[in-house]
Amino acid sequence: MPDTEMPPATPTRESVRAELYALIEAQFPRVVAPLTDDFHFSEGGVASLEVMMLVFDVEETFDIALVDEGLDDFETLGELVTLVHLLVARKGGQA
Amino acid sequence: MSAQRRADGNHRVVVTGMGAIHGFGHGVAALWQAVAAAECAIAPTTLARGNQQITVPAARIPGYRDRDYFTELQVALLDPFAQYALLAGREAVADAGLAGDTDGWRDAAVIVGNGGGGELAREDAGAYLFTRGGTRVHPLTVPRTNHQAVVSHLAADTQAFGPAYVISTGCASGTHALAQATWMIRHGLVNRALSGGCEANAIFSVACAFTAVRTVARDTSRPFSHGRTGFSFGEGAGILVLESLEAAHARGARIHGEILGVGMSIDPADQVHPSHLGPTLCLTRALKDAGREPGDIAYVNGHGTGTVLNDRVESAAVRDFFGPHAGRLALSSSKSQLGHSFGASGALEAIICLKALRHQTLPPTVNWLGPDPDCPLDPVANKARSASLETVLTQSFGFGGVNAALALGLGG
The missing domain is CATH 3.40.47.10 (Thiolase/Chalcone synthase)
Structure with missing residues (x-):
């Protein structure tokens, strides 16, 4: 048995997607499921202030800084998954 | 029939709608019933922030739950001081028989008094910022803390497009606001106004501040009495619909009274x-x-x-x-x-x-x-x-x- 701890696994794109989907379903219960990466926030009836709140919660959940990195410009859920995964992976030293 | 104008020729200003939320509950009827019955809404109240707390005498709104009245986004946008004004405003507008009358509200003024603005939102942001470090706060901190949020939301409710602003003179704010709205109607700038005052002050940091200035009662409020020791906190809103007497008569409105x-x-x-x-x-x-x-x-x-x-x-x-x-x-x-x-x-x-x-x-x-x-x-x-x-x-x-x-x- 190795006597050193294994480094925490960097979340995969799939695990980031699953966590984001759960966050959005909790925050916007009126958004009709099932969610897909094609979900378009403004066309889906999510107000701009709600998107700001979502970004804040995403940053809290993943301990990342979308706004500071200038990466809070997205229109679809798939784009948000990509941005979050990018920052999470970078934080884990793999990007 | 009484004169339609004041002796100086200006408009008489009457109250045609009233709404209130307060320590006895929601509504003008509940307010007057409790006042006339000499009830007291004040009780020892513990206000907490994290593991800190202070106990003060306060009259909070009994059983108040914001989600009973507002959507999740509205709750996120509205500090309690603005929520209270909206609820009192809706009652006042309905009481005046003017709910849904968007044409009638278009030129109306919205003048509301408020002392502290979004005190809870401000405390939330401060606690978050100083316990976590860094520079991030909730993105809705500004619209929640802004005093003027209250007139914005009241105007949205009624579709009023007239002059709208907040008067902030501390404990005199509500009276100053009603006075300002009265002047505007009296002098013909508008013929209708939604006006009054609101506050959500039963909050940990506010209670600490007023305790520090040694104005808070040790037990309860005993105005003009032997043994009085200070004030008790209260929260809520009172909103009134004011109109010129001529406008009120023209639509056959019920008149509660006049600001003389x-x-x-x-x-x-x-x-x-x-x-x-x-x-x-x-x-x-x-x-x-x-x-x-x-x-x-x-x-x-x-x-x-x-x-x-x-x-x-x-x-x-x-x-x-x-x-x-x-x-x-x-x-x-x-x-x-x-x-x-x-x-x-x-x-x-x-x-x-x-x-x-x-x-x-x-x-x-x-x-x-x-x-x-x-x-x-x-x-x-x-x-x-x-x-x-x-x-x-x-x-x-x-x-x-x-x-x-x-x-x-x-x-x-």
């Missing part, structure tokens, strides 16, 4: 200690504006915070202003029942005065233990009673020496 006169003054002396001259000038101007004489007044709804100093100075000012007639008038404090709701208090007390006129009943000062030589006027101790009321006064004093008074009558 407005008085204001400032004490350019001390930031926290009231003086004698300012309130006296305020009363003088309100009565002159109403075209009434001191002998016409049987009742003054006082500022009556229950602090040793306020009640002493207020009693002296009223006594000196009214002279020998002071022995025949009553000076009571609704803050003994509702706590001190800062920017909301003047509007809630104006509503109480209009109900007092309607029911020919003097509102009481509850928790009154016995006479204090510094407060020699009749406090309507512990029980409401019948009286013949034609014109009444209500007055509010804010820190910084800002004073405002309204003379109210049945009107119509």
Whole structure:
């Protein structure tokens, strides 16, 4: 048995997607499921202030800084998954 | 039929709708019922932030749950001070028979008094920032803390496009706002206004601040009484629909009463200690504006915070202003029942005065233990009673020496 701890696994794109989907379903219960990466926030009836709140919660959940990195410009859920995964992976030293 | 205009040719201003949320619950009916029954909404209340807490006397809105009235996004956007104003505003608009009348509201003014703005949102942001470090706060912190959020949301509710702003003169805010709206209608700038005051002050940091300035009661509010030790916190909103008498008559509106006169003054002396001259000038101007004489007044709804100093100075000012007639008038404090709701208090007390006129009943000062030589006027101790009321006064004093008074009558 190795006597050193294994480094925490960097979340995969799939695990980031699953966590984001759960966050959005909790925050916007009126958004009709099932969610897909094609979900378009403004066309889906999510107000701009709600998107700001979502970004804040995403940053809290993943301990990342979308706004500071200038990466809070997205229109679809798939784009948000990509941005979050990018920052999470970078934080884990793999990007 | 009474004259449609004032003696000076300007418009008469009447109240055609009233709404309130307060320590007794939601609604003007619940407010007056509890006031007339000499109930008290104040109780020891523990306010917490994290693992810190303070216990103060306060009258919070019983059973209030924001999600019973607002969507998740609205709750995120609305600090409680604005939520309370919206609920009182909706009641007032419905009471006036003007719900959904977007054409009728288009040119109306929205003038609301508020002392602290979004105190809870400000405390939330401060706690988050200073416990976590960094520079991030919730993105809705600004719209939640802004004082003017309240008029924005009230305007959105009614589709009012007229002049809209907030008046912030601390504990006199609600009275100043009603005075401002009265002037605007009186002089023909608008013929309708939504006006009043709101406050959500029963919050940990606010309670600490007012405890530090040694104004909070040790047990409860006992205005004008022997053994009084300070004020109790209160929260809520009072919103009124004001119209020119001509506009009200034109649509056959029910009239609750009339704002006959407005008085204001400032004490350019001390930031926290009231003086004698300012309130006296305020009363003088309100009565002159109403075209009434001191002998016409049987009742003054006082500022009556229950602090040793306020009640002493207020009693002296009223006594000196009214002279020998002071022995025949009553000076009571609704803050003994509702706590001190800062920017909301003047509007809630104006509503109480209009109900007092309607029911020919003097509102009481509850928790009154016995006479204090510094407060020699009749406090309507512990029980409401019948009286013949034609014109009444209500007055509010804010820190910084800002004073405002309204003379109210049945009107119509």
